[in-house]
Amino acid sequence: MRSKPFALLFCLFLLPGLSLAADKTVYGLNEYAQLADFDQQVAAKLDTGAKTASLSARDIKRFKRDGETWVRFYLAIDDAQSHPFERPLARISKIKRRAGDYNAEEEKTYTARPVIELAVCMGSTLRTIEVNLTDRSAFQYPLLIGSEALKRFNALVDPSLKYAAGKPGCATDANSAE
Numbered sequence: 001m002r003s004k005p006f007a008l009l010f011c012l013f014l015l016p017g018l019s020l021a022a023d024k025t026v027y028g029l030n031e032y033a034q035l036a037d038f039d040q041q042v043a044a045k046l047d048t049g050a051k052t053a054s055l056s057a058r059d060i061k062r063f064k065r066d067g068e069t070w071v072r073f074y075l076a077i078d079d080a081q082s083h084p085f086e087r088p089l090a091r092i093s094k095i096k097r098r099a100g101d102y103n104a105e106e107e108k109t110y111t112a113r114p115v116i117e118l119a120v121c122m123g124s125t126l127r128t129i130e131v132n133l134t135d136r137s138a139f140q141y142p143l144l145i146g147s148e149a150l151k152r153f154n155a156l157v158d159p160s161l162k163y164a165a166g167k168p169g170c171a172t173d174a175n176s177a178e
Helices: 003-022 147-152
Strands: 025-028 030-035 040-046 053-065 068-075 085-088 091-096 110-122 125-134 143-145 155-158
Touching (some): 053 110, 091 125
Parallel strands (some): 040 143
Antiparallel strands (some): 053 068
8 A cells, every 4th residue: 555655656756757758759760851942852860879960962062152151062862953052051060980980190080071051841840950961872861860950850769660750741931940
């Protein structure tokens, strides 16, 4: 009989955590993402171990426009358009190099990558996230969504699921992206 009050107190202790989890959207390890700015749908890998998001791009060049730094690039995706995209440079990200990617002679343990802001839709949620640009054509997924972007999506990732959110279905108004 004495265990019932303890069990009740324990359940009450868990309630705040459950309500926080109820506000989250469950996504799978892989999801379809609509790149609203580029009218392109891609498969994405959700990676809680990565901090930043990465988009597959090639021929990445920085240039000046009206005194600001911009980036011109092509999407490195099989069915992507053949014309370049131009976006303002948000910042430069320093990405840690993996052991196999490290050259002791260079003495650099990181790679500098340009970062842009991009409107992305997963399921019915549209958010503007920061993505760094790098050639991911050797990888299965052209878009990797890291923990900072997952926070913006208020996401819980269940690695046992794939494409849990279904096809993207967001309104195209990027102003609604938080």
